[in-house]
Amino acid sequence: MRILIIEDEQDLNASIATYLKQDGYTCDVAFDFKEASLMIADIPYTCVLVDLNLPHGNGLDIVRLLKENTPETGIIIISAKNALDDRISGLEIGADDYLTKPFHLSELNARVKSVIRRRSFNGHKTVRVGALEVFPEAAEVQVNGAKLTLTKKEYDLLLYFLSNRNRVLTKDSIAEHLWGDHVEALDSLDFVYTHIKNLRRKIMDAGGEDHIQTVYGLGYKFVSE
């Protein structure tokens, strides 16, 4: 699967590319509008990450070009502007998601996975790790073929872990993923701990293996071979 990252900040672009490459994606990078428009004309990308403020042009035009030429490409807008108008117009003209800078790479990765999952009509519709199987369309989880009842938050948490397998997830990024903007004022890190504890217990009670490791000082990691 090939991903194009259109972002004029080279350092940020490199970070995103490195992170996504570790997950087995092939990543191309573009730093301005011209370069990006040439590349999307040449290669059918699975997913394109596009910044709105680009040298020589607007990211929204890239989105329009993509919708016209390769409508099957997933599009995620990454922008420093949190303007509601931009978000709405971006989504209206066909972007699949919108992420405001600064973001967690793990969050971006989860969004990329989600977009690709939604768009892969003929691919694997389920995510499977050991005895654990997740059906994203039905928002269902099974352990050894038996249905596991999870709360909304626990389900979101599990999917987030599965999207970032073998990665260290900070408590901060988990909290932000689960609670969004509310995270900032509340000491949500305790909640993260509680939810992870509950999720682990539920999976293990149902006969699943414990994949979630605590990484001292940093956060948690979902380990799968």
Added chain:
Amino acid sequence: MRILTKTSLYYLLVSFIVFLMGGIAYYNIMQGEIYDEVDDQLFTDKENILTYIRRTNQLPHVTSGVTETILVKEATNSTPVLESLTDTLIYSSYDEEEIPYRRLTFTAYQDGKAYQYTIMKSVMDFDDLFESTVFALGWTFLMLLIGLVAVNYSINKYTWRNFYDTLGKVKKYSLSQHGPLQLKKSETTEFQELNKVLKAMTDKIHSDYLNLKEFTENVSHEIQTPLAIVNSKLELFMQSDNLTSTQAKLLEDMHNSVSRLARLNKSLILLTRIGNQEFKENEDVALHDLLTEQTEQLQEMIEMRGLTLSLNLTAPVYVRMNRGLAEILVSNLLINAIQHNQLNGSITITLEPEKLCLQNTGEALQGATENFFSRFVSGSNKPGSLGIGLALVSKICSVYTIHPTYTYHNGLHILCLLFPLKSR
């Protein structure tokens, strides 16, 4: 006191003193003049009588006793009065009052016989004179008063109109409004100078304000990208194998600080954007629905702290404002009530057509309550508390002329938002 009232009062006071002194002087001078005149007449009469006696050797005829102005009697005293001038009062049956008279008594000799003459002249009634003086001056004073008021009114209306116009504009002047101060031209030098000074001053302040605002905006926006880069690099760093626990701890601390900075910056950008009135699309936001929705989202946090929440939505309330800002407003209020609460405390939310009140238990605020809505003022040093939430609340309120109030009573923080009339 307005300057015109003040000058008028001083003017009137001075006029009053001048009129009083003038009146007293006028009265005294008139009195002196009248005495002089009457005395002159008396002495003339005396001379006439003496001349008549000397020339004719007869006593002149006097209508005795009727007019009572010239009385003659034979001098009985051994030492006759040579000449004496006195005041006297004689009752007048016509006026039914005592009338002041000037009386000259002298002795005339005819054929060696002494006669005592008494000549009397009525002097003007000084009470009447006093009354007339007061009356005349009083009228003059009254006319002057009317004149002053009229002149002041017209001065007020014409000469000072530009001053009051300027004053009104300066009063209403607000830095966040766009454009400099527009002042009317005046023909009065003082006002021209005043306007010039005011204009120069506000222009300077305005441009400084714009510079500062632009700087803040730029800083906030420019900081976004480096923050995003640092954040991403840290995250990549965390993925590396063989991190020692010390390194991991260092990384975590760095990551926390960067996250905190990023959130703070986000709030600052939001504050700036509200200030720039970038949220123009208004709709009638259903506050009751919004409150229900947001409390549900925060249910977890509320339960975790053992808080009891009671939500009293008395009636559907719609407030005309931007939906995004309404959400920020409500969520910040709720988060504030949760955050500055105590374990097993309570939150009471009351929504009425004219106001929204949140009451929550919690420790009293340290410091002045006036700073309650200021930026970066937080009651306790809770980690992660930026103290910017209520600054956002206050800013949003100011955009929609909602009036926020705060009181602390019986261990309860009571925060109320009073909605303006027009948005109800």
